[in-house]
Amino acid sequence: MSASLDKVSQTLKGVIDAPIASYFESCVHCGLCAEACLFYTETGDPKYTPIHKLEPLRRVYEQEFTLLGRLKKLVGLSRPITDDELDQWQELVYDSCTLCGRCSLVCPVGNDIVYMVRKFREGMAVSGHVPDGIRSATKRTVEIGGPMGLKWPAVANVLRKAGEATGVTIPVDQEGADYLVLLSSMEIVNYPEYIEALARIFNKAGISFTVASDAFEATNAGIQIGSSDLAKVIVSRIVDAAERLKVKYVLSPECGHAYMAIRWEGPNLIGRPFGFEVVHVLELLDELRQKGVLKMKDTFKDPLILHDPCQIVRRGGVLQAPDALIRQVAENYIPIADQQKWNWCCGGGGGASAIHTEEAEALRARVFQIKKRQIEEAGVGTMVTFCANCRIVMEEGLDHYEMNTKLLGLTELLAEHLED
Amino acid sequence: MQGPLIDTLARQGVSRRTFLKYCATLASMMALPPAAGLAMAEAMAAARRPSVIWLPFQECTGCTESITRSHSPTLEGMIFDMISLDYQETLMAAAGHQAEEALHAAMKANHGKYLLIVDGSIPLGQDGAYSCIGGRSNLEILKEAAQGAAAIIAVGTCAAYGGIPKARPNPTGAVSVSDIVKDKPIVNIPGCPPVPVVMTGVLAHYLTFGSLPDLDDKGRPRAFFGETIHDRCYRRPFYDQGKFAKTFDDKGARRGWCLFELGCKGPVTHNACATAKWNGGTSWPVESGHGCLGCSEPDFWDAGDFYKALSMPAHPPTSVVAAPVAGATAGAAAGFANRAKKNAARKARQPITVADLEK
Amino acid sequence: MNELQFLTWVRGPGLDIAVGIFLLGTVWRLFEIYTLGRGKDLAAPRRAAGASGLHTVFRRSLPPPGMLKRSPVSYIGGYIFHIGLAVIVFLGAPHIMLIANLTGLSWPGLPAQIIGLATVMTMAAMLAMLVDRINKPAKRFLSTFEDWFTWAVTFLPVLTGWMAVQHLLLPYTTMLALHILSVEILLIVLPFTKLFHVFTLFGSRWYNGSANARKGVPV
Structure with a gap:
């Protein structure tokens, strides 16, 4: 041997x-x-x-x-x-x-x-015995800080811009804040709207929050590649920052595996329970909705369906919030057959979306047919989801099949229609 | 009694014709050719009386009763007249030292020629002290008697297979004749008690042909034990139709349906009851409404409840306590080994770094 | 050995051996499997697992949405043959007689005709599932010798029992002995093959149910 x-x-x-x-x-x-x-x-x-x-x-x-x-x-x-x-x-x-x-x-x-x-x-x-794509993402996360190789100055820049766009300064490394906000590189790079939306909602609800300069990345490629040792290195950054800044809550972004890694795997990786609570952004939003803070100025009119990210819903347990929130903002929300814990995956979770071999991409496109069918059967032009990775994978799938379905993030959608 | 058997029989009112008929029946029961009946009759009628020694060991005398205590004199009983029964504790007039002397005298006089009949099992426990005659254990007596015997007939299930004394927990350490004697021809005539005609049949065969009849794998004469009670049972048609009495007093029982579900052991019991019947052909257990107990089979006493159908377990599975305990012990040991292996693997493992991700 | 000695053997020593191996193997295997233990989940539960493991034990007996359509034979056949086996074993008069004999517990059974029907349906369902195993790509792909073997070992007691009752092919005594023997083979094989799922199924459902209940997902 x-x-x-x-x-x-x-x-x-x-x-x-x-x-x-x-x-x-x-x-x-x-x-x-x-x-x-x-x-x-x-x-x-x-x-x-x-x-x-x-x-x-x-x-x-x-x-x-x-x-x-x-x-x-x-x-x-x-x-x-x-x-x-x-x-x-x-x-x-x-x-x-x-x-x-x-x-x-x-x-x-x-x-x-x-x-x-x-x-x-x-x-x-x-x-x-791991795919190159996940291997390099893991290496970047461990060595640089995030799967896409993002460094803090670039992130700080995005946060500053978001602050300017919303008029809400995003606090950095602020001790004693209620929430430590985590982001995923994908959101920082591809969907900065998410950060803006969050800033506005926090501001409106009057909740204090902060971003940590040494622990902004929520995703954990160590979990995807399957190495507890590396996953522990990555998750420890967040735990250290949260404890240093003495926050009550750590806010997981929409990203599915990020939530799984910090919420459910985190304490088991470091070998002790957390002294803070990990909350998924949708859980927080739903709480605000129930308190009446999350009021909409208008609603989204187009018929739409919801794609439930596996790691947040089926494997993560955020079952009720997405449905309640989408009903808050969408007038024509059409529930589909395989919904909530029965949803079908986008085809790129678990690190698969980081594999860029020809075969892997062809396979992803092939299995996207199931989402394609769901969209077509519902007969809608819009699909809402709440995971940056699902969103990118499904964008690719929609491109592949030349569909003009609009993909939206739930938090953004809410922010867009939030009462001023 | 002196003189040829035929004269003795005549004195008792048995005609030559009756005797011939009896021999023919005997021959046919033993599946011998018709001519053998005549040969048998002639041989027996003129037989010189061979010496027979009958040793009783751990027994209830039921076997002797079966042969001698018929309500009217039978031919079976009279057949004994043609042998010289030199020793039979129950029947002989002599007692004590006198009887023992007779035994030794007979053994000495007919050394190598006498027929040894044994009823009862031989206890080996406590050095055989459970059953002694004249201060000598059954084992000792049997060994001595067997030495000079031409052949041995183990009469009754006790002598043949250990029988009831051998039933669990076998307190006396009872064994059968064939467990002790290995160098002599032995015929087993099991039954509790055995069917009389089987005993006389074997004697007749021996007297006629000077040899023992064909035996099955359990040492029984095939002629009488070749088929099961079930094979020859007059209630068999009900069995084949699936008509069973469920209790001893239900409609089925009154209509004479099959007693299988009431525990009849007929299907697994080899004996001649169903054809020879008992009490001069009057009846037999199944005919009187009770299932066969299987008394002519080895260890019949321990072969399960007499009233338990054959499709039920013969006895409660013996391993119900030992097996789970053994399983738990072995399983716990395997569990410890597994955990040790797992912990060792965890301890020995080096935390991996990004460099390890390369092959 | 003639057929009657054969019967005597299977209901005596044979049964002892089979029950012994079955009990030994089962207890052993249960220890072997469940002493491996599992790490404590340190993540704060969304809610206490409570009796969720037990809920899953029951919930998993129902087909999930959409699955009935995807694999009808697995579900319908599976239901018929599992329930059929239970009906035959626990409601067939001779088997109740057997249970009463071993444990002293007894209850009313179903008429022989209904048990006969259940037996035929069970055999039909098992045959359908065998055909399905051959026809369905995923099933055929997964199948190993063990799958065919355990199918046969489960099917034979049903078949021989039915043939014994119907007086088919062989004399009742022989068929009965074969029936008991086939059950004994089943008992011996059970702890060491996938048939052991009759026990581990409860553990598996329980683990899955309680672990996911901590996350707030009824599975």
């Missing part, structure tokens, strides 16, 4: 736990997870069956932790994992799994398949 395979085996042995054992033992090969996975439904290729994406992990479990597996290994009846195999599985674990978790919701025996994929990625990452 090569040194790198040793590392894989060691890492996987460390992450396999009772739920994973129970899940593997429960699987009856019914194939229903495939029917829940857009990579299977849109391609019809059975290799995309979610549980199959975990086959090497299953074998490590069997060979290391079960009596029969150990016996089989002893007499040479079991196949050890190989580098070639992991190479082959890289596509299945990264390109064609967005960690969307829809399979975990339909599995009849109750397997949380995506939980296992996340753990399997630990072993893939440790041996370098």
Whole structure:
């Protein structure tokens, strides 16, 4: 066994736990997870069956932790994992799994398949079986501070401009503020409107907030690549800043994986509970709505549907807020069949959108057909979402199919119609 | 009694014709060719009386009763007249040292030629102290007697298979004759008690042909034990139609339906009851409304409830306590090993850096 | 060994062996699996998990929206054969007799004709699911020897039981013995194959349900 395979085996042995054992033992090969996975439904290729994406992990479990597996290994009846195999599985674990978790919701025996994929990625990452795109994003985040290589001066510039546009100065490194606001590089670069919207809403609600110059980035490529060690490095920046600035809340931006990383994985990565609360921006907005602070001056008239980002809704638990908020602002909101926790992924979550190989991009375009169908069946010209990554991936998909559907961010939409 | 058997029988009012008929029946029951009946009759009628030694061990005397205590004199009983029964505790007039002397005298006189009949099992516990005759254990007596025997007939389930004394928990350490004696031909005639005609049939065969009949894998004469009670049961048609009595006093029971569900062991019991019947052909257990107990099969006492259908477990599974305990122990050990392995892997693991992301 | 000795063996020593291996294997495997433990979730829960694990145990028995249409045979066939097996095992008169015999507990059963119908439906559903496993790409792709084997091991007790009751092909005694033997094989195989899901299913649903309930998602 090569040194790198040793590392894989060691890492996987460390992450396999009772739920994973129970899940593997429960699987009856019914194939229903495939029917829940857009990579299977849109391609019809059975290799995309979610549980199959975990086959090497299953074998490590069997060979290391079960009596029969150990016996089989002893007499040479079991196949050890190989580098070639992991190479082959890289596509299945990264390109064609967005960690969307829809399979975990339909599995009849109750397997949380995506939980296992996340753990399997630990072993893939440790041996370098990772796509270049995610690898370089992770390196940039660890070494520079964000997946796109953004540095603070550039961010400060964007914040200053947003301040000018809204007339609200965005405080930086202000101790004692209620909220530490996190941003995602994508928002800073592609959707500065989000920052403006936020500034205006905070101002109107009279809530104090701040941005930390050393912890502005909310996204965590370490989670996507599947390395707890690197994810911990990244999340620690936020924790350190939040504790230094003594904030009560840390505000996660719309971005799905950013929310997942800080809200649900964060405390487990650093090994202790947080002394502050992590709030998703939509949760805050919904709270303001309920308090009557979030009043609209008018409404959005065009018929629209909502795309629920997986990591915020299905895997994140922000279930009610998006619906309540969209109803606040949109006059013609059309709920669709697979909504809320049953939504279909944009096709680029879990780091997949950072993979820019020809095959990965072609695959993403292919699986976007499911979103295309949803838009077409609803017969609307507008789709609202609340994740910068979903938005970029779906923009690409819409371009690919030459659709002129308008994509909007929910926070921006609210800000746009906010009472002055 | 002296003289050929036929004269003795005649004195008791059994005609030659009746005797011939009896021999023919016997021959047919033993699946011998018709001519064998005549040969048998002739051989037996003129038989010199061979010495027979009957040793009773751990037994209830039921086997002896079965043969001798018929309500009217039977041919089976009279067959015994043609042998020289030199030792039979229950029947012989002699007692004490006198009886033992008779035994030894017979053994000495007919060494290598006498027929040894055994009823009762042999206790091995406490050095055989559970059953002694004249201060000697059954084991000792059997070994000594077997040495000079031409053949041994183990009469009754106790002698053949250990029987009721051997039933769990077998307090006396009872074993069968064939568990002790390995170098002599042994015929098992199991049954609790055995069917009389089977005993006389085997004797007749031995007297006629000078050899033992064909035996099955459990040492029983195939002629009498070749088929099951179930195979020859007059209630069999009801079984085939799925008509079963559910209790001993329901409609099915009154109509004579199959007793399978009431625990009849007929389907797994080899014996001649269904054809030979008992009490001079009057009836037999199933005919009188009770299921077969399976008494001619080894360990019948421990083969499950007498009133439990054969489709039910013979006994409560023996492993219900031991297996889960063993499983829990092994599982806990495996669990410890797994956790140790997991913790070791976690400890040995170096935190990865961005450099590790390269292959 | 003749057919009757065969029957005696399966209801005596055979049953002992099978029940022994089944109990040993089951307890062992449960220990092996669940002693692996899991890390405590340090993230502040949106709400306490409470009985959510239990809710998921029940909720997962219903087909999620849209799934019935995507894989009708899996769901309809799955329902029929699982419920069918339960009906046959727990409401068939001979089986109640068996349970009463082992535990002393007894309850009224269903008429033999209804059990017969349930048996035929169960076998039909299992055959349909076998065909589905061959036809559906994802299922066929996932299938290994174990999948075919466990199917057969589950199907045989139903088939032999039905044939014994209907007096088909072989004498009742032989069929009954084969039926008991096939159940014994099932018992022996169960702890060491995917059939073990009859136990781990509850753990899996529970884990999934309680972990996601902390996040506020009923799964």
